[in-house]
Amino acid sequence: MEARTELSGLGDQLDIAADAARIAPAMMGADTPRRYLLLMQNNAESRATGGIPGALAVLVIDKGSMNLASQTSATALGSFVPPLPVDAEQQAIYSPRIGRFMQDVNLTPDFATSAATAQAMWEERTGEQVDGVLSLDPVALSFILEVTGPVNISDPLVQQAGAGLPTALTGGNVVQTLLSDAYKAIEEPKLQDVYFAGAAKEVFGALSSGKADPKKLLTSLAKGVEERRILLWSSAPEEQTTLDRYPLGGRIAGAAVAPAQFGIYFNDGTGAKMDYWVKRSVKVVKDCTRDGYREVTVKVTSTNTAPVDAPTSLPKYVTGAGAYGVPPGSVQTNIVVYGPAQSNIDTVVKDGEKVAFAAQSHSNRAVGTSTIRLAPGESTSLEFNFGHIVQHSTPEIVVTPTTQPASDVIQATSKSSCE
DSSP: OHHHHHHHHHHHHHHHHHHHHHHHHHHTTSSSOEEEEEEEEETTSOOTTSSEEEEEEEEEEETTEEEEEEEEETGGGOBOSSOOOOOHHHHHHHOGGGGTBGGGTTSSSOHHHHHHHHHHHHHHHHOOOOSEEEEEOHHHHHHHHHHHOOEEOOOHHHHHHTTTSOSEEOTTTHHHIIIIIHHHHOOOHHHHHHHHHHHHHHHHHHHHTTOSOHHHHHHHHHHHHHTTOEEEEESSHHHHHHHTTSGGGOOSSSTTSOTTEEEEEEEEOSSSSGGGGEEEEEEEEEEEEETTEEEEEEEEEEEEOSOTTHHHHSOHHHHOTTTTSOOTTOEEEEEEEEEEETOEEEEEEETTEEEOOEEEEETTEEEEEEEEEEOTTOEEEEEEEEEEEOOOSOOEEEEOOOSSOHHHHBOOOOOOOOO
8 A cells, every 4th residue: 555655646746747847848938938927916915816916027938047027016007997707606706806907816716717817907908918927925935035045136226115125135034024014114005016026026036047956946936836825827728738737727626626625715805904914724623424425614713913003003005094994903804715516605603603604606616705804903713614525535725825834824623523
């Protein structure tokens, strides 16, 4: 049995290597330069795949060398009226906003939908063609910087925008700098996006310099992919078919999705940058069988760690200043939980009491949505109860990448009986 398991694992590794060898050279610009729309996801304002894609750029890859061009912001693209088309299931769950604003293309956790919509928006508003979409967050940048070493902010305009911020970004300071300190030092949102894009440019420059240890670099990138902080979509159908087989493709259905996968996704409802202060944990608290079907309960605990004086001590851009009806310092989050295919979402329990929720479906997966609001220092738990589960494999938890290490968010199962 042990030998069989090892051989199976070896086969998987060989398949991955074969797929990489087939598509990687072309995607890295071996024959002709590739242009990818880069979405810098900002975890301080959560979206299902990580965070709001506020800063945008085009990443040009030519024979492995990388440089950023056409930097702008999602806000600059404006709104799309009528919205770009998105399938009816996702519109019902996430509203037509997915196709109306670049900032909302990733309200859905299905990255292929987000990426195709973002590409269409970019090309319609700029006239520039791109070959695919790459997304990453500041935590993924920290993994890369741990290998490349510090990068210096060299562009005078970026230096001016980030006056008072560190001139050298490291694996240790990049997350706090980009997701917290930048809002204290830079009041103008457009300049915040300039600083974000400038930081990304320096990191990609370090990546293409070839100075980093290749093995360590691959390990850091693999960690980013494993935590779903790095996502990639290609407009070439054959390449995308291959990407769909792996977490890098960010699909919510298909070969990359485990049979008993539960997806827990966070979408900001505050209209601000308060998610930097929210700490979350997710665990399976019930996994049992009744009448031949499994019942699984997923518990999601959220805590607002912002200071009590957050309404006055944090910048208005961070708190939202009550612009969308959420009191300054409070955090509102739409929590969306996906069960396995063919399951049912039965109930949602908040701190011991059943609450109303939206029950929907996406790609044959049951979807439950509930909204929470937390004042500074408050904590709450939601339990999503799924039934009629036909899959009997071990539950796999997938969560929206946050500022926390994935190992802190996804906690060990603590099963209880069906009684």
